[in-house]
Amino acid sequence: MKKILFVASESVPFIKTGGLADVVGTLPKTFDKDEYDVRVVLPNYTCIPNKFRDAMTDISSFYMDLSWRTQYVGIKELVYDGVTFYFIDNLYYFTGNKPYGDMYLDIEKFCYFSKAALSILPVIDFKPDIIHCHDWQAGLVPVFLKTAFANQNFYRNIKTVMTIHNLRFQGITDSGRMMDLTGLHSDLFTEDKMGTNGNGNMLKGGITYADKVTTVSETYAQEIQTPFFGEQLDPLLRYRKEDLFGIVNGIDYDSYNPLTDKQIAACYDKETVVQAKRENKMDLQKEVGLPVDPDKFVIGIISRLTDQKGLDLVDRVMNEICSENLQFVVLGTGDPKYENMFRYYASQYPDKVSANILYSDALSKKIYAGVDALMVPSLFEPCGLTQLMALRYGTVPIVRETGGLKDTVEAYDEYAKTGNGFSFSNYNAHEMLYTIQYAVKVYYETPEDWNGIVQRGMEMDYSWDHSAKEYEELYHLM
Ligand code: GLC
Secondary structure (H helix, E strand, C coil): CEEEEEECCCECCCECCCHHHHHHHHCHHHCCCCCEEEEEEEECCCCCCHHHHCCCEEEEEEEEEECCEEEEEEEEEEEECCEEEEEEECHHHHCCCCCCCCHHHHHHHHHHHHHHHHHHHHHHCCCCCEEEEECHHHCHHHHHHHCCCCCCHHHCCCEEEEEECCCCCCCEEEHHHHHHHHCCCHHHHCCCCCEECCEEEHHHHHHHHCCEEEECCHHHHHHCCCHHHHCCCHHHHHHCHHHEEECCCCECCCCCCCCCCCCCCCCCCCCCHHHHHHHHHHHHHHHHCCCCCCCCEEEEEECCECHHHCHHHHHHHHHHHHCCCEEEEEECCECHHHHHHHHHHHHHCCCCEEEECCCCHHHHHHHHHHCCEEEECCCCCCCCCHHHHHHHCCCEEEEECCHHHHHHCCECECCCCECCEEEECCCCHHHHHHHHHHHHHHHHHCHHHHHHHHHHHHHCCCEHHHHHHHHHHHHHHC
Protein backbone atom coordinates (compact mmCIF):
# COMPACT_ATOMS: atom_id res chain seq x y z
CA MET A 1 0.00 0.00 0.00
CA LYS A 2 1.48 3.36 -1.04
CA LYS A 3 0.62 6.27 1.20
CA ILE A 4 0.19 9.64 -0.49
CA LEU A 5 -0.59 12.98 1.10
CA PHE A 6 -1.91 15.87 -0.99
CA VAL A 7 -1.23 19.34 0.40
CA ALA A 8 -3.23 22.15 -1.20
CA SER A 9 -4.99 25.44 -0.56
CA GLU A 10 -8.36 24.50 -2.07
CA SER A 11 -10.51 21.52 -3.00
CA VAL A 12 -14.05 20.87 -4.16
CA PRO A 13 -16.58 20.59 -2.60
CA PHE A 14 -15.23 22.58 0.35
CA ILE A 15 -13.65 25.65 -1.15
CA LYS A 16 -12.95 26.71 -4.72
CA THR A 17 -11.49 29.71 -6.52
CA GLY A 18 -10.30 27.92 -9.67
CA GLY A 19 -9.40 24.69 -11.44
CA LEU A 20 -6.93 23.69 -8.73
CA ALA A 21 -9.88 22.85 -6.47
CA ASP A 22 -11.36 20.50 -9.08
CA VAL A 23 -8.09 18.62 -9.37
CA VAL A 24 -7.42 18.30 -5.64
CA GLY A 25 -11.02 17.27 -4.93
CA THR A 26 -11.39 14.66 -7.65
CA LEU A 27 -8.00 13.10 -8.41
CA PRO A 28 -7.51 11.38 -4.98
CA LYS A 29 -10.66 9.27 -5.24
CA THR A 30 -9.58 7.98 -8.65
CA PHE A 31 -6.59 5.98 -7.36
CA ASP A 32 -7.06 2.26 -6.81
CA LYS A 33 -8.06 1.99 -3.13
CA ASP A 34 -6.38 -1.40 -2.70
CA GLU A 35 -3.03 0.02 -3.65
CA TYR A 36 -3.15 3.66 -2.62
CA ASP A 37 -4.09 5.41 0.58
CA VAL A 38 -4.45 9.02 -0.58
CA ARG A 39 -5.33 11.70 1.96
CA VAL A 40 -5.57 15.47 1.65
CA VAL A 41 -4.58 18.38 3.92
CA LEU A 42 -6.38 21.72 3.57
CA PRO A 43 -6.74 24.87 5.67
CA ASN A 44 -9.91 25.01 7.74
CA TYR A 45 -11.18 28.32 6.35
CA THR A 46 -14.15 29.72 8.20
CA CYS A 47 -15.73 30.37 4.78
CA ILE A 48 -16.05 26.63 4.11
CA PRO A 49 -19.82 26.02 4.20
CA ASN A 50 -21.15 25.06 7.63
CA LYS A 51 -22.62 21.81 6.40
CA PHE A 52 -19.03 20.59 6.00
CA ARG A 53 -17.54 22.38 9.00
CA ASP A 54 -20.21 20.89 11.28
CA ALA A 55 -19.50 17.41 9.98
CA MET A 56 -15.76 17.54 10.80
CA THR A 57 -14.41 15.70 13.83
CA ASP A 58 -11.71 17.08 16.11
CA ILE A 59 -8.61 14.93 16.06
CA SER A 60 -6.11 16.85 18.15
CA SER A 61 -4.34 20.14 18.67
CA PHE A 62 -0.89 21.35 19.66
CA TYR A 63 1.37 24.40 19.56
CA MET A 64 4.00 24.65 16.83
CA ASP A 65 7.18 26.71 16.82
CA LEU A 66 7.30 28.96 13.80
CA SER A 67 10.36 31.19 13.80
CA TRP A 68 10.15 33.15 17.09
CA ARG A 69 6.38 32.59 17.30
CA THR A 70 4.39 29.73 18.74
CA GLN A 71 1.19 29.01 16.84
CA TYR A 72 -1.86 26.91 17.51
CA VAL A 73 -2.49 23.96 15.16
CA GLY A 74 -5.85 22.23 15.37
CA ILE A 75 -6.52 19.10 13.30
CA LYS A 76 -9.99 18.24 12.06
CA GLU A 77 -10.99 15.36 9.85
CA LEU A 78 -13.77 14.62 7.39
CA VAL A 79 -14.12 11.58 5.17
CA TYR A 80 -15.79 12.60 1.95
CA ASP A 81 -16.48 10.33 -1.05
CA GLY A 82 -14.16 7.74 0.51
CA VAL A 83 -11.22 10.15 0.86
CA THR A 84 -9.87 11.38 4.21
CA PHE A 85 -9.45 15.15 4.38
CA TYR A 86 -7.57 16.82 7.24
CA PHE A 87 -8.23 20.46 7.96
CA ILE A 88 -5.64 22.63 9.72
CA ASP A 89 -7.47 24.82 12.15
CA ASN A 90 -6.23 28.27 13.11
CA LEU A 91 -8.65 31.16 13.41
CA TYR A 92 -5.94 33.79 13.24
CA TYR A 93 -4.95 32.72 9.71
CA PHE A 94 -8.08 31.22 8.20
CA THR A 95 -10.90 33.57 9.15
CA GLY A 96 -12.58 35.65 6.46
CA ASN A 97 -15.23 35.53 3.77
CA LYS A 98 -12.82 34.27 1.13
CA PRO A 99 -9.89 31.88 1.39
CA TYR A 100 -7.27 34.28 0.11
CA GLY A 101 -6.73 37.30 -2.08
CA ASP A 102 -4.24 39.62 -0.40
CA MET A 103 -0.75 38.37 -1.33
CA TYR A 104 0.99 39.98 1.63
CA LEU A 105 -1.22 38.23 4.17
CA ASP A 106 -1.44 35.05 2.11
CA ILE A 107 2.31 34.54 2.20
CA GLU A 108 2.22 34.47 6.00
CA LYS A 109 -0.80 32.13 5.99
CA PHE A 110 0.83 29.58 3.77
CA CYS A 111 4.24 29.74 5.46
CA TYR A 112 2.35 28.62 8.54
CA PHE A 113 0.23 26.11 6.61
CA SER A 114 3.20 24.37 4.94
CA LYS A 115 4.94 23.77 8.24
CA ALA A 116 1.71 22.76 9.97
CA ALA A 117 0.92 20.22 7.23
CA LEU A 118 4.19 18.45 8.02
CA SER A 119 3.91 18.85 11.79
CA ILE A 120 0.55 17.09 12.06
CA LEU A 121 1.86 13.84 10.54
CA PRO A 122 3.26 12.19 13.70
CA VAL A 123 0.13 13.34 15.55
CA ILE A 124 -2.26 11.68 13.10
CA ASP A 125 0.19 8.79 12.82
CA PHE A 126 0.37 8.92 9.05
CA LYS A 127 3.77 8.67 7.43
CA PRO A 128 3.31 9.18 3.69
CA ASP A 129 5.66 7.68 1.14
CA ILE A 130 5.03 10.72 -0.98
CA ILE A 131 3.80 14.22 -0.23
CA HIS A 132 2.20 15.70 -3.31
CA CYS A 133 2.27 19.51 -3.09
CA HIS A 134 0.09 21.77 -5.21
CA ASP A 135 1.08 25.30 -6.27
CA TRP A 136 3.00 27.94 -4.33
CA GLN A 137 0.80 27.66 -1.23
CA ALA A 138 2.38 24.25 -0.57
CA GLY A 139 5.81 25.19 -1.97
CA LEU A 140 7.55 25.32 1.39
CA VAL A 141 6.63 21.73 2.27
CA PRO A 142 9.58 20.21 0.33
CA VAL A 143 11.82 22.99 1.68
CA PHE A 144 10.95 22.34 5.34
CA LEU A 145 11.12 18.59 4.80
CA LYS A 146 14.62 18.64 3.28
CA THR A 147 16.01 21.21 5.73
CA ALA A 148 14.44 21.93 9.13
CA PHE A 149 12.81 18.47 9.40
CA ALA A 150 15.68 16.51 7.81
CA ASN A 151 17.21 15.17 11.00
CA GLN A 152 13.98 13.93 12.59
CA ASN A 153 13.60 10.20 12.20
CA PHE A 154 9.87 10.30 11.46
CA TYR A 155 10.38 12.32 8.28
CA ARG A 156 13.19 10.21 6.84
CA ASN A 157 12.63 8.86 3.29
CA ILE A 158 9.48 10.82 2.60
CA LYS A 159 9.56 11.89 -1.06
CA THR A 160 7.86 14.93 -2.58
CA VAL A 161 6.15 15.89 -5.84
CA MET A 162 5.58 19.56 -6.65
CA THR A 163 2.75 20.18 -9.10
CA ILE A 164 2.55 23.54 -10.85
CA HIS A 165 -1.02 24.49 -11.77
CA ASN A 166 -0.08 28.05 -12.64
CA LEU A 167 3.46 29.37 -12.71
CA ARG A 168 2.35 32.99 -12.61
CA PHE A 169 1.67 32.85 -8.87
CA GLN A 170 4.81 32.07 -6.89
CA GLY A 171 4.47 33.46 -3.37
CA ILE A 172 7.24 36.04 -3.29
CA THR A 173 8.21 38.37 -0.45
CA ASP A 174 11.32 40.04 0.90
CA SER A 175 13.78 37.37 2.13
CA GLY A 176 14.11 39.00 5.53
CA ARG A 177 10.37 38.79 6.03
CA MET A 178 10.20 35.20 4.83
CA MET A 179 13.01 34.20 7.19
CA ASP A 180 11.13 35.90 9.99
CA LEU A 181 7.89 34.11 9.06
CA THR A 182 9.38 30.66 8.62
CA GLY A 183 12.54 30.48 10.69
CA LEU A 184 14.25 29.00 7.60
CA HIS A 185 18.02 29.58 7.47
CA SER A 186 19.40 32.49 5.43
CA ASP A 187 21.51 30.01 3.39
CA LEU A 188 18.33 28.92 1.63
CA PHE A 189 17.64 32.35 0.17
CA THR A 190 20.36 32.32 -2.49
CA GLU A 191 19.48 32.34 -6.21
CA ASP A 192 20.28 28.64 -6.61
CA LYS A 193 17.70 27.67 -3.95
CA MET A 194 14.63 29.76 -3.17
CA GLY A 195 15.89 33.32 -3.65
CA THR A 196 14.90 35.58 -6.52
CA ASN A 197 16.31 39.13 -6.66
CA GLY A 198 16.68 39.46 -2.91
CA ASN A 199 13.28 37.91 -2.23
CA GLY A 200 12.17 34.56 -0.98
CA ASN A 201 10.10 32.58 -3.50
CA MET A 202 7.93 29.77 -2.14
CA LEU A 203 7.20 28.03 -5.43
CA LYS A 204 10.86 28.22 -6.42
CA GLY A 205 11.71 26.55 -3.12
CA GLY A 206 9.23 23.78 -3.89
CA ILE A 207 10.64 23.24 -7.39
CA THR A 208 14.21 23.22 -6.10
CA TYR A 209 13.63 20.79 -3.24
CA ALA A 210 10.94 18.43 -4.59
CA ASP A 211 12.05 15.05 -5.89
CA LYS A 212 9.79 15.35 -8.92
CA VAL A 213 8.05 18.31 -10.50
CA THR A 214 4.92 18.07 -12.59
CA THR A 215 2.61 20.40 -14.38
CA VAL A 216 -0.84 19.87 -15.81
CA SER A 217 -0.18 19.30 -19.51
CA GLU A 218 2.64 18.12 -21.74
CA THR A 219 2.72 21.35 -23.74
CA TYR A 220 2.83 23.58 -20.64
CA ALA A 221 5.72 21.45 -19.31
CA GLN A 222 7.63 22.40 -22.46
CA GLU A 223 6.45 26.01 -22.56
CA ILE A 224 7.57 26.85 -19.02
CA GLN A 225 11.13 26.00 -19.95
CA THR A 226 11.12 29.07 -22.22
CA PRO A 227 11.44 32.71 -21.11
CA PHE A 228 7.99 33.74 -22.39
CA PHE A 229 6.07 31.26 -20.24
CA GLY A 230 8.76 30.65 -17.62
CA GLU A 231 7.87 33.60 -15.34
CA GLN A 232 11.62 33.93 -14.58
CA LEU A 233 11.88 30.34 -13.39
CA ASP A 234 12.66 28.89 -16.84
CA PRO A 235 16.39 28.44 -16.05
CA LEU A 236 15.50 26.36 -12.98
CA LEU A 237 12.87 24.38 -14.91
CA ARG A 238 15.35 23.65 -17.69
CA TYR A 239 17.84 22.57 -15.06
CA ARG A 240 15.25 20.18 -13.61
CA LYS A 241 13.89 18.95 -16.93
CA GLU A 242 14.80 15.30 -16.28
CA ASP A 243 12.45 15.39 -13.28
CA LEU A 244 9.74 17.52 -14.91
CA PHE A 245 6.62 15.78 -16.23
CA GLY A 246 3.45 17.03 -17.91
CA ILE A 247 0.32 15.10 -16.91
CA VAL A 248 -2.90 16.45 -18.34
CA ASN A 249 -5.84 16.92 -15.95
CA GLY A 250 -9.09 15.06 -16.18
CA ILE A 251 -12.53 16.09 -14.97
CA ASP A 252 -15.00 14.37 -12.69
CA TYR A 253 -17.19 12.35 -15.05
CA ASP A 254 -19.83 11.87 -12.35
CA SER A 255 -20.32 15.55 -11.55
CA TYR A 256 -20.08 16.47 -15.21
CA ASN A 257 -22.46 14.11 -16.94
CA PRO A 258 -25.13 15.44 -19.32
CA LEU A 259 -27.05 12.19 -18.98
CA THR A 260 -27.65 12.55 -15.23
CA ASP A 261 -27.19 16.29 -14.61
CA LYS A 262 -30.13 17.51 -12.54
CA GLN A 263 -29.28 21.15 -13.13
CA ILE A 264 -30.04 21.14 -16.86
CA ALA A 265 -33.44 21.23 -18.60
CA ALA A 266 -32.96 18.15 -20.81
CA CYS A 267 -30.53 15.30 -20.13
CA TYR A 268 -28.78 13.67 -23.07
CA ASP A 269 -26.02 11.54 -24.47
CA LYS A 270 -24.41 11.54 -27.87
CA GLU A 271 -27.44 9.97 -29.53
CA THR A 272 -29.80 12.66 -28.26
CA VAL A 273 -27.55 15.69 -28.06
CA VAL A 274 -28.90 17.57 -31.08
CA GLN A 275 -32.50 17.74 -29.91
CA ALA A 276 -31.63 18.17 -26.22
CA LYS A 277 -29.26 21.02 -26.94
CA ARG A 278 -32.12 22.95 -28.55
CA GLU A 279 -34.16 22.55 -25.39
CA ASN A 280 -31.24 23.42 -23.13
CA LYS A 281 -30.46 26.42 -25.30
CA MET A 282 -34.00 27.80 -24.97
CA ASP A 283 -33.90 27.23 -21.22
CA LEU A 284 -30.58 29.07 -21.00
CA GLN A 285 -31.76 31.96 -23.16
CA LYS A 286 -34.77 32.38 -20.89
CA GLU A 287 -32.60 32.20 -17.78
CA VAL A 288 -30.06 34.81 -18.92
CA GLY A 289 -32.52 37.13 -20.66
CA LEU A 290 -31.67 36.63 -24.32
CA PRO A 291 -34.24 36.22 -27.12
CA VAL A 292 -35.33 32.59 -27.21
CA ASP A 293 -34.29 31.01 -30.49
CA PRO A 294 -33.06 27.43 -30.68
CA ASP A 295 -31.55 27.98 -34.14
CA LYS A 296 -29.28 30.80 -33.05
CA PHE A 297 -25.55 30.08 -32.71
CA VAL A 298 -24.62 30.69 -29.07
CA ILE A 299 -21.08 31.09 -27.76
CA GLY A 300 -20.20 30.85 -24.06
CA ILE A 301 -17.29 31.94 -21.89
CA ILE A 302 -16.94 30.48 -18.40
CA SER A 303 -13.82 31.81 -16.78
CA ARG A 304 -11.97 33.64 -14.08
CA LEU A 305 -11.87 37.10 -15.66
CA THR A 306 -8.12 37.71 -15.60
CA ASP A 307 -5.36 38.69 -18.04
CA GLN A 308 -4.41 35.04 -18.44
CA LYS A 309 -7.66 34.26 -20.21
CA GLY A 310 -7.22 36.29 -23.41
CA LEU A 311 -10.10 38.66 -22.73
CA ASP A 312 -8.27 41.64 -24.21
CA LEU A 313 -8.55 39.82 -27.56
CA VAL A 314 -12.30 39.61 -27.07
CA ASP A 315 -12.47 43.31 -26.24
CA ARG A 316 -10.54 44.21 -29.38
CA VAL A 317 -13.03 42.56 -31.79
CA MET A 318 -16.24 42.32 -29.77
CA ASN A 319 -18.11 44.69 -32.12
CA GLU A 320 -17.20 42.48 -35.08
CA ILE A 321 -18.20 39.36 -33.15
CA CYS A 322 -21.55 40.97 -32.38
CA SER A 323 -22.15 41.77 -36.03
CA GLU A 324 -22.34 38.01 -36.64
CA ASN A 325 -25.59 36.09 -36.33
CA LEU A 326 -24.98 34.83 -32.79
CA GLN A 327 -25.48 35.27 -29.06
CA PHE A 328 -22.79 35.45 -26.40
CA VAL A 329 -23.12 34.33 -22.75
CA VAL A 330 -20.42 35.11 -20.19
CA LEU A 331 -20.14 33.71 -16.66
CA GLY A 332 -17.37 34.60 -14.23
CA THR A 333 -15.83 37.10 -11.86
CA GLY A 334 -12.42 38.64 -11.51
CA ASP A 335 -10.60 41.75 -12.62
CA PRO A 336 -13.08 44.69 -12.56
CA LYS A 337 -11.83 45.91 -15.92
CA TYR A 338 -13.12 42.70 -17.57
CA GLU A 339 -16.26 42.55 -15.46
CA ASN A 340 -17.11 46.07 -16.64
CA MET A 341 -16.12 45.33 -20.20
CA PHE A 342 -18.69 42.53 -20.44
CA ARG A 343 -21.32 44.64 -18.65
CA TYR A 344 -20.67 47.34 -21.23
CA TYR A 345 -21.14 45.00 -24.21
CA ALA A 346 -24.29 43.57 -22.64
CA SER A 347 -25.70 47.09 -22.44
CA GLN A 348 -24.65 47.84 -26.04
CA TYR A 349 -26.03 44.57 -27.43
CA PRO A 350 -28.85 43.53 -25.09
CA ASP A 351 -30.21 41.02 -27.63
CA LYS A 352 -26.85 39.42 -28.19
CA VAL A 353 -24.73 39.56 -25.06
CA SER A 354 -25.55 38.37 -21.56
CA ALA A 355 -22.98 39.17 -18.85
CA ASN A 356 -23.34 37.12 -15.68
CA ILE A 357 -20.72 38.51 -13.34
CA LEU A 358 -21.00 35.93 -10.62
CA TYR A 359 -19.94 32.44 -9.66
CA SER A 360 -22.59 29.77 -10.09
CA ASP A 361 -22.16 26.05 -10.52
CA ALA A 362 -25.80 25.67 -11.58
CA LEU A 363 -25.61 28.34 -14.28
CA SER A 364 -22.30 26.93 -15.53
CA LYS A 365 -23.99 23.57 -16.17
CA LYS A 366 -26.83 25.26 -18.06
CA ILE A 367 -24.25 27.05 -20.19
CA TYR A 368 -22.24 23.90 -20.96
CA ALA A 369 -25.47 22.18 -21.97
CA GLY A 370 -27.09 25.10 -23.79
CA VAL A 371 -24.41 26.81 -25.86
CA ASP A 372 -22.99 25.56 -29.15
CA ALA A 373 -19.41 26.68 -28.64
CA LEU A 374 -17.23 27.62 -25.67
CA MET A 375 -14.41 30.09 -26.11
CA VAL A 376 -11.06 29.81 -24.31
CA PRO A 377 -8.67 32.23 -26.05
CA SER A 378 -6.05 32.17 -23.27
CA LEU A 379 -2.67 33.88 -23.36
CA PHE A 380 -1.37 30.87 -21.47
CA GLU A 381 -3.26 27.90 -20.06
CA PRO A 382 -1.52 25.25 -17.94
CA CYS A 383 -4.35 22.81 -18.60
CA GLY A 384 -7.74 24.43 -18.71
CA LEU A 385 -10.74 22.46 -17.56
CA THR A 386 -13.66 24.27 -19.16
CA GLN A 387 -12.80 22.96 -22.64
CA LEU A 388 -12.96 19.41 -21.20
CA MET A 389 -16.33 20.09 -19.59
CA ALA A 390 -17.51 21.56 -22.90
CA LEU A 391 -16.47 18.43 -24.83
CA ARG A 392 -18.30 16.28 -22.31
CA TYR A 393 -21.48 18.32 -22.90
CA GLY A 394 -21.28 18.22 -26.70
CA THR A 395 -20.17 21.84 -26.86
CA VAL A 396 -17.48 22.74 -29.35
CA PRO A 397 -14.39 24.46 -27.89
CA ILE A 398 -12.81 27.42 -29.70
CA VAL A 399 -9.36 27.81 -28.19
CA ARG A 400 -5.93 29.28 -28.62
CA GLU A 401 -3.26 26.63 -29.16
CA THR A 402 -1.38 26.90 -25.88
CA GLY A 403 -0.73 24.60 -22.91
CA GLY A 404 -3.43 22.06 -22.19
CA LEU A 405 -5.76 23.64 -24.75
CA LYS A 406 -3.36 22.52 -27.46
CA ASP A 407 -3.16 19.01 -26.01
CA THR A 408 -6.91 18.43 -25.68
CA VAL A 409 -8.53 20.25 -28.60
CA GLU A 410 -7.88 19.07 -32.12
CA ALA A 411 -8.80 21.58 -34.84
CA TYR A 412 -11.59 20.67 -37.23
CA ASP A 413 -10.38 19.59 -40.66
CA GLU A 414 -13.20 19.97 -43.16
CA TYR A 415 -11.53 17.68 -45.72
CA ALA A 416 -10.59 14.78 -43.47
CA LYS A 417 -13.69 15.35 -41.26
CA THR A 418 -11.59 15.11 -38.13
CA GLY A 419 -11.21 17.30 -35.06
CA ASN A 420 -13.27 18.16 -32.00
CA GLY A 421 -13.05 21.95 -31.99
CA PHE A 422 -11.59 25.09 -33.52
CA SER A 423 -8.27 26.69 -32.70
CA PHE A 424 -5.93 29.51 -33.64
CA SER A 425 -2.27 29.83 -32.95
CA ASN A 426 -1.17 33.43 -32.49
CA TYR A 427 -2.25 35.76 -29.73
CA ASN A 428 -4.01 37.94 -32.24
CA ALA A 429 -7.58 39.24 -32.03
CA HIS A 430 -8.22 38.94 -35.75
CA GLU A 431 -6.99 35.36 -35.90
CA MET A 432 -9.48 34.66 -33.14
CA LEU A 433 -12.23 36.53 -35.00
CA TYR A 434 -11.64 34.56 -38.23
CA THR A 435 -11.80 31.34 -36.26
CA ILE A 436 -15.13 32.35 -34.74
CA GLN A 437 -16.44 33.38 -38.18
CA TYR A 438 -15.37 30.02 -39.58
CA ALA A 439 -17.20 28.21 -36.74
CA VAL A 440 -20.34 30.29 -37.44
CA LYS A 441 -20.14 29.32 -41.11
CA VAL A 442 -19.77 25.60 -40.38
CA TYR A 443 -22.67 25.75 -37.91
CA TYR A 444 -25.15 27.40 -40.30
CA GLU A 445 -23.99 26.08 -43.66
CA THR A 446 -22.99 22.48 -42.98
CA PRO A 447 -24.91 21.40 -39.88
CA GLU A 448 -24.09 17.73 -40.44
CA ASP A 449 -20.38 18.60 -40.26
CA TRP A 450 -21.01 20.64 -37.13
CA ASN A 451 -22.78 17.68 -35.55
CA GLY A 452 -19.81 15.49 -36.50
CA ILE A 453 -17.55 17.78 -34.46
CA VAL A 454 -19.99 17.56 -31.55
CA GLN A 455 -20.02 13.76 -31.78
CA ARG A 456 -16.25 13.41 -31.88
CA GLY A 457 -15.98 15.70 -28.87
CA MET A 458 -18.41 13.60 -26.89
CA GLU A 459 -16.44 10.47 -27.75
CA MET A 460 -13.24 11.77 -26.13
CA ASP A 461 -12.34 10.38 -22.73
CA TYR A 462 -11.04 13.05 -20.39
CA SER A 463 -12.07 11.33 -17.19
CA TRP A 464 -9.36 11.03 -14.53
CA ASP A 465 -8.63 7.35 -15.14
CA HIS A 466 -5.91 7.87 -17.68
CA SER A 467 -4.15 10.70 -15.83
CA ALA A 468 -4.33 8.88 -12.50
CA LYS A 469 -2.42 6.00 -14.15
CA GLU A 470 0.30 8.44 -15.14
CA TYR A 471 0.57 9.74 -11.57
CA GLU A 472 0.75 6.14 -10.34
CA GLU A 473 3.67 5.50 -12.71
CA LEU A 474 5.38 8.61 -11.44
CA TYR A 475 4.90 7.60 -7.79
CA HIS A 476 6.43 4.21 -8.60
CA LEU A 477 9.51 5.85 -10.06
CA MET A 478 10.23 7.44 -6.69
C1 GLC B 1 -5.00 26.61 -12.90
C2 GLC B 1 -4.67 26.78 -14.39
C3 GLC B 1 -5.56 25.92 -15.26
C4 GLC B 1 -5.57 24.48 -14.76
C5 GLC B 1 -5.94 24.43 -13.27
C6 GLC B 1 -5.92 23.04 -12.69
O1 GLC B 1 -6.24 27.17 -12.61
O2 GLC B 1 -4.79 28.15 -14.76
O3 GLC B 1 -5.12 25.93 -16.60
O4 GLC B 1 -6.49 23.72 -15.49
O5 GLC B 1 -5.03 25.22 -12.53
O6 GLC B 1 -4.69 22.38 -12.86
